[in-house]
Amino acid sequence: MSSKPSSLFDKVWDSHVVRSIPDGPDVLLIDRHFIHEVTSPVAFLGLKTRGLNVVYPHRTFATADHNTPTINQHLPVADPLSANQLKALEENTSSYGISHWGLGNPKNGIVHVVGPENGITLPGMTIVCGDSHTSTHGAFGCIAFGIGTSEVEMVLSSQCIMQPRPLKMRINVNGQLQKGVTPKDVILYIISQLTAAGATGYFVEYAGSVFEQMSMEGRMTVCNMSIEMGARGGMIAPDNTTFNYIKGREKAPQGKDWDDALTYWKTLKSDEGASFDKEYHYDGASIEPMITYGTNPGMGVGISQLIPTAAEVGGGKSSFDKALAYMGFNEKENMLGKPVDYVFIGSCTNGRIEDFRAFASVVKGRKKAENVTAWIVPGSHQVEKQIRDEGIYDILTEAGFQLRQPGCSACLAMNDDKIPAGKYAVSTSNRNFEGRQGPGARTLLASPLVAAAAAVTGKVTDPRTLI
Amino acid sequence: MAYDQFTVLKSTAVPLPIENVDTDQIIPARFLKATKREGFGDNLFRDWRYNNDDTPKQDFVLNNPIYSGKILVGGRNFGCGSSREHAAWAVYDYGFRCVVSSFFADIFKNNSMNIGILPVQVSDDFLDNIFKAIEANPSTELEINLPNQTITLLATGEQESFQINGYKKHNLMNGFDDIDYLQDMKEEIKVFAEKSRY
Numbered sequence: 001m002s003s004k005p006s007s008l009f010d011k012v013w014d015s016h017v018v019r020s021i022p023d024g025p026d027v028l029l030i031d032r033h034f035i036h037e038v039t040s041p042v043a044f045l046g047l048k049t050r051g052l053n054v055v056y057p058h059r060t061f062a063t064a065d066h067n068t069p070t071i072n073q074h075l076p077v078a079d080p081l082s083a084n085q086l087k088a089l090e091e092n093t094s095s096y097g098i099s100h101w102g103l104g105n106p107k108n109g110i111v112h113v114v115g116p117e118n119g120i121t122l123p124g125m126t127i128v129c130g131d132s133h134t135s136t137h138g139a140f141g142c143i144a145f146g147i148g149t150s151e152v153e154m155v156l157s158s159q160c161i162m163q164p165r166p167l168k169m170r171i172n173v174n175g176q177l178q179k180g181v182t183p184k185d186v187i188l189y190i191i192s193q194l195t196a197a198g199a200t201g202y203f204v205e206y207a208g209s210v211f212e213q214m215s216m217e218g219r220m221t222v223c224n225m226s227i228e229m230g231a232r233g234g235m236i237a238p239d240n241t242t243f244n245y246i247k248g249r250e251k252a253p254q255g256k257d258w259d260d261a262l263t264y265w266k267t268l269k270s271d272e273g274a275s276f277d278k279e280y281h282y283d284g285a286s287i288e289p290m291i292t293y294g295t296n297p298g299m300g301v302g303i304s305q306l307i308p309t310a311a312e313v314g315g316g317k318s319s320f321d322k323a324l325a326y327m328g329f330n331e332k333e334n335m336l337g338k339p340v341d342y343v344f345i346g347s348c349t350n351g352r353i354e355d356f357r358a359f360a361s362v363v364k365g366r367k368k369a370e371n372v373t374a375w376i377v378p379g380s381h382q383v384e385k386q387i388r389d390e391g392i393y394d395i396l397t398e399a400g401f402q403l404r405q406p407g408c409s410a411c412l413a414m415n416d417d418k419i420p421a422g423k424y425a426v427s428t429s430n431r432n433f434e435g436r437q438g439p440g441a442r443t444l445l446a447s448p449l450v451a452a453a454a455a456v457t458g459k460v461t462d463p464r465t466l467i
Numbered sequence: 468m469a470y471d472q473f474t475v476l477k478s479t480a481v482p483l484p485i486e487n488v489d490t491d492q493i494i495p496a497r498f499l500k501a502t503k504r505e506g507f508g509d510n511l512f513r514d515w516r517y518n519n520d521d522t523p524k525q526d527f528v529l530n531n532p533i534y535s536g537k538i539l540v541g542g543r544n545f546g547c548g549s550s551r552e553h554a555a556w557a558v559y560d561y562g563f564r565c566v567v568s569s570f571f572a573d574i575f576k577n578n579s580m581n582i583g584i585l586p587v588q589v590s591d592d593f594l595d596n597i598f599k600a601i602e603a604n605p606s607t608e609l610e611i612n613l614p615n616q617t618i619t620l621l622a623t624g625e626q627e628s629f630q631i632n633g634y635k636k637h638n639l640m641n642g643f644d645d646i647d648y649l650q651d652m653k654e655e656i657k658v659f660a661e662k663s664r665y
């Protein structure tokens with residue numbers, strides 16, 4: 001063992017460096033590569049143009065999610081452009097021998113939900129995908145990050161990627177979370193403190209008792225949104241919670257391989273005295289259920305707080321004013337009581353079973369508000385099955401909600417699930433950019449509990465008053 | 468060779484003094500349905516550029532004929548958000564070869580360099596001066612000199628140097644990309660991959 005203490009990040013990164021280029025990036029070997037229909041077609045086209053092959057097809061996994069309908073998935077996809085992308089994925093994966101969980105496959109779902117669910121994501125891996133929320137997989141102690149299409153082509157053709165080594169940041173949250181405060185609130189709080197660009201250039205490790213006590217679903221929610229403060233990715237050291245989650249999943253190691261893996265995985269943590277370029281400490285007990293009021297995920301407040309002024313927030317006044325004008329809000333207004341037209345629960349941020357359990361816990365015995373349209377979209381077929389098996393489906397239906405079929409849906413509104421212009425949506429997804437959920441749509445990011453409270457009251461409501 | 472070589476670019480610039488310009492603004496998700504890299508420039512900044520009935524919004528800078536050029540100057544934290552390379556394609560396809568800002572989001576910066584756009588990061592003050600100079604005179608020219616790593620406001624001679632790693636600089640100046648580089652080290656990768664854990 002070397003005497004110099006190293007961080008979790010260093011351990012995983014260093015074990016994957018094929019070559020370090022002086023005054024340039026490192027060449028990193030990629031263990032797992034996820035692809036989907038939207039960012040892969042041009043990469044495959046590039047391979048063909050250059051006459052290159054896929055070097056390790058068994059390390060790449062494809063699922064269709066971004067552009068799939070969330071109703072009537074058994075019917076042909078109506079939009080010809082979407083159908084064409086899905087067909088391209090099917091043809092490309094089959095001609096290169098890549099596993100493909102397309103529409104209708106029982107394993108189909110959002111890429112960052114199905115990877116972990118099937119044991120494809122394992123501690124200490126390097127994982128990339130042409131989707132910025134690949135950071136989700138960091139919950140398992142992986143270096144996982146989103147890449148562009150040229151990089152997808154790079155990984156297909158060489159199994160490597162070229163990355164400058166990022167700086168390291170550790171974010172510690174200790175203390176007991178209040179009732180009604182979920183992992184989503186923790187990460188929205190962190191981003192509101194650091195701003196949407198506060199971690200650009202860094203790779204984040206989340207540490208402290210709040211994360212240690214979190215479920216894997218919760219850790220995935222947190223790591224998922226690392227990109228929203230500009231970080232390349234975020235990771236959490238694997239522990240018994242991680243190992244218990246993985247054990248027995250389809251592609252998880254078994255028998256002797258499991259024991260060997262476990263021995264290795266237990267070394268994956270930051271050593272005492274490991275150094276970080278930046279470190280932050282927050283008190284978990286002071287975090288409230290959060291909600292965003294603006295057009296980037298850093299523009300969030302505790303739900304009982306007033307919308308801040310541009311001066312309080314700092315940064316450019318004109319951009320702040322533009323954001324509030326888009327949202328139809330003013331400085332110093334109360335978030336509580338604002339009318340809500342749509343509620344979306346789903347996405348790779350909050351589309352896992354725990355999120356639907358939380359949603360159902362508020363909805364149970366109540367009715368959907370008349371003025372609200374709700375889209376309830378599981379992250380995968382497995383999640384959908386759990387929703388039915390656990391009786392959550394019945395609670396939802398009794399309250400007047402309908403369950404849709406898995407996919408990215410209104411997270412990025414590429415399919416028909418678009419929030420109409422000017423309407424307000426409380427959404428459990430990860431981005432509130434202008435038009436993200438449809439041209440002119442106004443997004444309020446929040447936890448499944450806040451979404452549920454909005455869905456049954458028709459306005460922004462503190463979920464703590466309902467639980 | 469993957470794209471045109473980049474050495475010295477002298478051009479007028481299009482100002483977009485907005486912070487946190489995210490990739491959903493650069494190219495909204497509904498335009499990501501293509502399976503080829505074509506036509507993205509038409510939808511660059513779609514929702515800022517066009518009304519719902521597809522008529523141009525007169526107050527948006529790309530619709531104002533007094534501004535043109537191969538350089539886009541954006542506010543702080545340009546390109547944040549998604550990993551969609553389509554955003555960089557749209558910028559390139561529209562005709563920009565260089566984006567200047569005082570801060571870039573990581574993935575956008577990588578994606579840009581991978582397709583031959585040079586992201587030039589300047590100080591907040593210099594950025595401010597560029598915006599002021601263009602406001603005062605829209606035909607103000609900027610010179611981006613990659614070999615010397617400098618950006619110059621030609622009217623005043625005011626200059627700043629910018630950072631870029633030697634590897635990327637070499638690539639951009641020669642029109643090489645990472646895929647070319649990795650193909651050259653295939654054997655080394657194979658040896659490494661075969662002894663890797665996963």
Ligand code: SF4
Nearest residue numbers: 133347348408411412
């Ligand atoms: S749910 Fe949203 S963020 Fe997640 S993979 Fe799909 S589009 Fe990306």
